[in-house]
Structures are given as structure tokens and as C-alpha cells.
Amino acid sequence: MNLTLFVGIDVSKSSNHVYAMNLNRDKLLSTNIPNTQDGATIIESKLCDLLMKHRLSKIIVVLESTGVYSAHLATYLSNSKYLSIYDSRVFIINPKISKNYRRSFSDMDKTDPKDAFVLADIARVGRTDGLTPFKGAQRLALERLTRHRLHIAELLSTEKTYALNNVFLKFSEFESLFTDNFGKTAVELLLEYHTTDDIIRSSLEDLTAFIIKSSKNRFSDSEAVATKIKAAARASYRLDKTAYDPINLSLASSINVISCYEAEIREIDKAIIRQVAGFNQIHYDVLISIPGIGKVFAAGILAEIADINQFESDDALAKYAGITWRKTQSGKFEAEDTQMTKTGNKYLRYFIIQAANMARQFIPEYRDYYQKKFDEVTTHQHKRALALTARKLIRLIYGLLSTNRLYQ
Template sequence: MQLFVGLDVSSFDIKVCFLNGEGVTLSSFPPVSNDLPGATALRDAILQTIDGQTVEVLKIGLESTSVYSFHPAMFFHQDEELRALGAQVFLMNPKQIANFKKSYPDMDKTDEIDAFVIADYLRFGRFSMSVVKESQYVALQQLTRSRYQLVHQMTKEKQHFLQHLSYKCNTFQENVESSVFGQAMMELFFEKYSLEELAQMSIEDLAAYLPSKGKNGFHDPEKVAKFIQKAVRSSYRLDKVVEDSIDLILGTIIELIRTMKAQIKQIDKAITKIMAGLPNTLQSLPGIGPVFAAGIIAEIGQIERFKAEAKIAKYAGLYWQKHQSGRFTADDTSLSHNGNQYLRYYLVEAANSVRRHVPEYQAYYEKKYQEVPKHQHKRALVLTARKLVRLVDALLRNHQVYTPQGSVKLEA
């Protein structure tokens, strides 16, 4: 028996459709609530439908709709009775389902029909889909994505900080050769000194203040102190009311940045703990550290989900749509906007790092850079990332450590 179960998931319920191998609807199963009792009842209905029959294929599919589909997908994937029958659970791209539905003329838009389309899409089987990940990869993905969001939020807060710093001391960044976001500089602005107070402070006192707050990280604190005083003395003065408001904003942003840094450290510890129990040979590749390795592995999951490296590249959106009509084939086409944005981000960033450490990738990048007159860096970097996918796939699939001189086996 072949059974294809299509699930249309919302925040409060799950619409269901059972199809056999010929596309015949086996039963009209009522919607169930999107919670543990509802999923359990649906699991029991699946088992009852196949009771006493030899199961050749049992596939359960649902669209990837963030948190709504996460729990039912994991429930069916982890259920021991379904696993014993060889059940496979698939999370599918909603765009693929929507495109597939266009092949059905005059079909209404209802949740029950959507469940049928998902089941029929499973039945045809001519698609690229994402199998549900194992728990440790799901946990790692939650951590790496949260880290990604925190890092990007912190970048925005730093931009926000620099904008308001320009109000307080408009010549600071052009005069001071030390990082604005170093510990000592943060403390300096957190103390809410007025420009007049900083201008009147002696070089000796300021030079003594900086190492005490910066954990003695300055090679020449007196030189930095002179730069700071030069900046504050040449900057415009603000009205007291405006300066107080700017000081409050700067202090608030500093607290936010410090909090985010502390949160990132905690997440990094949790990521390290999970990564210790997962196959990881990516860090043997020069240029890939723990952040890039964790991000790539979290999004790929178990490498067996993908038949070949080309599937990984497509999943990440590292491919270009072909545009052809008759004898015409466009040379300049845009990068696909589909795919996993997190995996694409980590692969592109990792490629940019790897090319600085591995001559082969630097040569490839430079070759692609010279091929076109515009978008050179972006295009070359994405193509380098596409090349990197082959190596990532080989290292993870073969549990192989990277060594130079072409000793890594790549699939043809």
C-alpha cells in the first residue's frame, strides 16, 4: 500500500487528506486541532488506515510555515510507531505547492483543497523537498538563528550609537584612532561627561582613566587621551537640554550592546556544547571557524537529507534562473530569490573567509571577478560560495578532514 498524507496547518487546526498511490482520496478525515491531542488522533487515524496492509510508501507532507508546522512535523517524525513503518515526514516550500496547484484548473482556494494538493504533490514525487531534521540539528538551528539575529541587531545598535555620538562630539571618529566600541570608550560615554568636562580634564587624568576601564589594553593611553581632547575641543557644543538627552540615549544603547554581547556569549556556549556531539569536519578548512561551521551544519542538518551537493546549493538559493527562448539564451540572469537565506548567508560569508586562506579559492574568486564589468565582487563571491558547497558536501558526507593539494574526494 502507498499512503500520502497532506496536511494544511494553521495556528489552530490541521486539515487532512489521505491519498493512495493512484490519487484516490481514501477517507474524509475531519480537521484536528493543532496540538498534542489533535496530532495524536491524526496519528491513530493513519495507523488505522494502513492496519493489516503491507506498507510500501508512507509519506506525510506539510508546508513550512514557521512555528505552526514545527510541532506537528516533529511529532510525526519522532513517533515510534510511524518510524517503524518507514514513514517519512517532509516540510515543503509553500511556493512550490502554490506553483503545483496552478496545474489544477478552476480549483477553489480552501484549506481542504490545499491539503489534497499537498498530498498529490507528495504522490508525484518530482520535487526538491526538505526532510525534517533530527532534534540536535533543530536545537542547533534555533541557537544559530538567534545568534544571527542578535549580531544583526547589535550592528544596528552600533550604527544608532555612532549617529548619536556625532551629535555629542562630531569630530570624534575622525580624530580618535581607537575603537569606539572598546571597553574604555564605552565606559567613557557611559559616564555621561559633558564636552566641557572632558575638555577640562587633564591629559594625565584621562590617560589614567582609559587603562583602568579598558583592562590595560592601550599601548599608549596618553596618545589616545590627546586625540580625545582634540576631538572634544574641536566639536560643536550642544544646549544642556539636548546634551542630556543625547547622553541618555548613548547610555541606553551602551547597555543594549553590553546585554547583547552577554547573550551572544551564552548562546556560543550552548552552540559549542551541541556541536561537540555532531559530525564536524568543516573547521579543518582554513577560514571556517566555529560560527560559520555551526551555521552551515545547523541549516543543512543531517547531510543524508540531500542526494547531492547540487541539492544543497539549490536549497541555499545559490543558483541562477535560466532565461531561454528559441535560440536566445540570456547571459545575464539574476540570482534566485528562493532558498534558505540563513544557509546562503553562512556559505557566502564562509567563502569570503576561505578565499583569504586557500589559494585555490582566491584564484577562482579573482577569475570570476574579472569575467564581468559590473557587480564583480558580489558575483565572484556567490560563485565562490557555490564552489565551496561541493567541498562542504564532501567533508560532511565522507566525514573527511580537509587537506590541501586536492586530497578531498569530490563527487563528479
């Protein structure tokens, strides 16, 4: 006789619907409880009462991944000292699992009690076998860090775009000079010279000395760089003198903000590397074995995937990340541009695309694939090629993680 209590919890911002059953699918509990700390304590108490009343020795709790709304309850139940007596396991599953399983109940209405029933039944039929139980605070902490990194990275990108608008007004040919528009030498050039006329009036010797000092003599030919800068200054538009002061002030402010964001990202990266230690170490080692995928991107991918066994194929993983495309076709016409769906997990999508951008620089097969896709179209070449390379990388990630193999 199976002595397991199967529990499904449908989570929303304000409340949690809890449904509990035994192996025979007998309803033991169906109730709605506030999604609060006190509510979590009530759920814990009710589940303990059921375990004692029906003399059960094991409990499996299943919740859907619903962002921050399921995090507190899953953490609380997975760390419960009272439930741990009963061999408790808490699983947060991909919503696609429950959506697909629900199709077997074709005549069922979509209501909170029914959703909770479906989750409980997923546990009852063994769909959680092979999945990794929720690791509570450690995964939540890692996820918060990696998602915050994306938040700061987006702010940094926005600020750089905004700053470049002011850069163009001040020095319209500036972006042709440096590979990194916000590198040390580029930034010091923007701050040191008030106008492009100041650069033109500066002697070649003085400008060369400035380049040597600001770059710490890292250019192979600093005089050639200085000559190029003077030529760009001559080719640039001029503004009325009254416009330069506010533009320079805005630029200085943006550069300070950019510097702050970059410093924050460095600190967050250190925290991510500390936090990921020991969290699913096998899969972490698999990810960092792929050339170009560093520790931070590996941690970001791991925090979002959580358990590769949730996904039945690399297609399922790609859909979860939103790295799929809708065809645009009419008769014999097929559009060159097709929009990425972007309906999945934006955090996973970000880390996989960033990882793909690095992988193409280290793995010849991915470099050649990227270039092939780049050359196939005339618009949005980089974005398209990188997205397709990311889809190719997903096949590799899924294959390695699902078999626990290192990249070779």
C-alpha cells in the same frame, strides 16, 4: 508487492490537509484536520488505522518546510511510538522540490488537497530516497537557537546604530578614533567624559593614564592615542550645555542594552555548540573544516540546510538562500548595481554571509576574490563583494557536503 503507505501533508497555520495513497496511487485518505495537538493525535490514529486495514508495514510522510507551522506536526509524527512500529519516516522537504515536481501535473489546480497529493506522490516515486529523515526535537531545538541568535544579533546591530547617532551628537569625530566603537576603551571614554571640552581640558598625562588603565595597557603608544583623542575633541562640534545630560543618559542606557545583548549572544553560542553535538556529525565536521567557519556559523548553516540532498546543485542552494541577482539591462546599458533577490531563507543567508566574511580573512583565494570584486565598482563595494564571496562559498559548501569531503 510494495507494502508502504505514502502520505503527503499540506500544512497551514490553522489546518493540515492529509492525503494518503498506496503504490498504485489509490486514494486511501484525503481529509482536512486542525493544526493542533488534538489534530496531530487524530492524524496519528487515522494513519495507524490505514496501516492495519491495508496490512502495510512501512509509512513515509512528506511535509513542506513552512517555518514554525510544520515543526510541531513533524516532531510529533517522527516521535510517534505507534507509527514507529511500521518503520515510519518523516521528511520535511524544500518547497522548491514540490514546486518543480508539480509541473509534471500541468492541468492540476493549486488547492490544498492537490498539494497534499503532490507531496504523497513525491514519496511514492522515491524522491525522498537519499534524503535524511526529520530528526524531530533535535533539529527543531538547534534551529530555534540559531534563529534566535540572528534575532538578538539584529537587535544588537539596531541598538549600535541608534547609539552612534547620539555618539555623533556628543563627539562628532569619535568614530575616527577606534576600530571598534563599542570596545572597552571607547565605551569608558564616552562614559567618563561628560563633554568634549572635558577631554580638551584634561591634561595629556591624565588622559594617557586613563587610556592605559581602561585598555589594560594594550596600546603600543597610549600617549599617541591620547593625543589623537584630544585632537578629535578639538575638531568636534560643540553643543549647548543643556543637551549633554539627556544625550549622556541615552548613551549610558544604550551601552547597557548593548552589553546585555552581547552577553546573551555568548550564552546562546554556548547552547548552540552543546545542541549541535551529534546532529549530522559528518556534515558538521565538513563545515568546520573550512577555515573561518566556526562552530556557531556551521551549526546555523546546518540547521537551515538540514539535508544537502534536497538541492540538485549549488545554484539551487543559492536560490534557497536568496543569494542570487536579477540583471538590470536595457539595450547596451547594464547597471553597475544589481539587487540581490533575498527571496529565500533569510537565516541561511545570514549565516553564509557571516561565514564568507570570516573565510575571506583565512583563505587567500577568498581574500583575493573579495578584493577583486570590491575594486570593480565604486558604490556599495563591501556589501557587493561580500555577497559575491558568499555565492562563491556556496559552491564550496555544496561540493564538500554533497561528497562528504573535508576542506583541503
